[in-house]
Amino acid sequence: MSAPILNAPVPVLEVDRLTAGYVPGLPIVRGASLRVAAGEVLTVIGPNGSGKSTLLKAIMGLVGIASGSVRFAGREIAGRPTHEIVLAGIGFVPQTANLFATLSIEDNLRAGGHVLRSELGEHLDRAYAMFPALADKRRDKARTLSGGQRQMLAIARALMTDPRLLILDEPTAGLAPQVVGEVFGQLKSLAGSGVAVLMVEQNAKAALRQSDRGLVLVEGCNRIEGVASALLEDEEVIAAFLGRGERRGKAASAEVLSP
Ligand SMILES: Nc1ncnc2c1ncn2[C@@H]1O[C@H](COP(=O)(O)OP(=O)(O)O)[C@@H](O)[C@H]1O
Numbered sequence: 001m002s003a004p005i006l007n008a009p010v011p012v013l014e015v016d017r018l019t020a021g022y023v024p025g026l027p028i029v030r031g032a033s034l035r036v037a038a039g040e041v042l043t044v045i046g047p048n049g050s051g052k053s054t055l056l057k058a059i060m061g062l063v064g065i066a067s068g069s070v071r072f073a074g075r076e077i078a079g080r081p082t083h084e085i086v087l088a089g090i091g092f093v094p095q096t097a098n099l100f101a102t103l104s105i106e107d108n109l110r111a112g113g114h115v116l117r118s119e120l121g122e123h124l125d126r127a128y129a130m131f132p133a134l135a136d137k138r139r140d141k142a143r144t145l146s147g148g149q150r151q152m153l154a155i156a157r158a159l160m161t162d163p164r165l166l167i168l169d170e171p172t173a174g175l176a177p178q179v180v181g182e183v184f185g186q187l188k189s190l191a192g193s194g195v196a197v198l199m200v201e202q203n204a205k206a207a208l209r210q211s212d213r214g215l216v217l218v219e220g221c222n223r224i225e226g227v228a229s230a231l232l233e234d235e236e237v238i239a240a241f242l243g244r245g246e247r248r249g250k251a252a253s254a255e256v257l258s259p
């Protein structure tokens with residue numbers, strides 16, 4: 001284990017030289033490392049197919065790990081079954097299939113909290129306090145929600161177990177620009193309450209603006225990492241992920257270019 005750096009916050013999640021993939025001998029994540037502390041937002045960006053989703057799935061026990069370690073709250077969780085990882089305190093919002101469209105909003109939240117032995121009502125109250133739009137529609141089917149509201153429900157559902165770390169895969173994919181800001185704002189305030197947030201995003205510029213640190217993953221390993229404000233000024237990051245002219249404040253898309 002590496003020596004702790006003075007004054008650095010103690011990480012809740014510590015991924016060290018992780019190698020993982022779908023087929024033995026064909027790693028997709030190749031030696032990736034990251035750390036997230038309580039109250040911190042870390043955003044992972046990178047080209048399509050660089051292994052961002054696979055990295056999140058490997059942390060969650062959904063993809064086979066060949067080597068490396070995943071330490072959560074001081075315990076090794078690499079290779080543990082997903083339900084144990086969730087119970088240990090990690091909430092996961094996958095990119096797709098993150099809610100039950102034909103169930104009501106409330107039943108989706110109940111499903112998220114099904115492992116709770118008590119205090120389900122309290123957790124529901126808290127979810128509705130955080131997302132008032134969901135409270136107004138609690139009896140409606142999830143499929144009747146707007147894209148932004150669906151993403152809020154998926155987040156609220158993952159928060160039902162009171163995680164210390166929330167992991168999200170492209171939480172703003174397909175959302176209108178004004179809703180993108182709302183989702184990032186919610187995640188930032190969640191971090192303000194002490195939860196660690198790790199997300200993968202294609203809306204690189206908007207995400208980095210609301211993040212503490214960023215990591216660029218290329219071909220399954222760390223390419224660039226640092227404080228988010230520095231990445232927003234980094235020439236290579238601008239050229240590949242943010243588009244020219246971003247620093248001068250011109251309107252430009254945050255489209256991710258293939259290498
Ligand atoms: N279920 C799967 N089975 C086999 N290969 C997969 C699977 N999902 C993704 N891959 C492959 O893993 C690589 C990385 O995919 P992914 O982690 O989804 O990238 P990203 O999220 O960065 O776009 C791609 O080459 C993709 O084809």
Ligand SMILES: [Mg+2]
Nearest residue numbers: 052053054169
């Ligand atoms: Mg992905």
